[in-house]
Amino acid sequence: MFDKGILTIIVQLNLLNIFIVSNNKYSQNLDLPMWKTAAMDSVLNASRSWNVGFMKILKDGSTIWITGTYHSIGVINVVLQDLGFKILNDTILHKKNAPPNFRGSCFRAVTETMLWAKKNSKGKTKFNYRQMKLLNGNIQMKNLREYWADI
DSSP, X not given: OOOTTTEEXXXXXXXXXXXXXXXXXXXXXXXXXXXXXXXXXXXHHHHHHHHHHHHHHSOTTOEEEEEEOTTTHHHHHHHXXXXXXXXXXXXXXXXXXXXXXXXXXXXXXXXXXXXEEESOSSSOOOOOHHHHHHHTTTSOOOSEEEEOOOO
């Protein structure tokens, strides 16, 4: 799937959008079933399939960030843990200008969840706490990030 020596970033937005940046080359949308219309078995199998692929290329102790909406993040969380990943943190992404729910049938979706997971318990995870704190005005960062989306 990928050369172990050149993988830089994997960002999974949902089961439809996977972005890979490797050696300054960018690719998008791996061929996965659409989660909105797929049966749960298909969603689990798709999530398991791409996570198994990532496990093969991630070094022991390395980490991955995965972002998803309420539609997919629960399945992704379960699959990651089932495969032996350790969930290190979650971050809630709050979209301050999210569009309204026009049907009025449920709450307006203004958040996504980003999971930070470690491949396994081997190796040491790098986390520069002091630098993160300095970037945030010498205050410990929260796991809530607010942003304005380009609509």
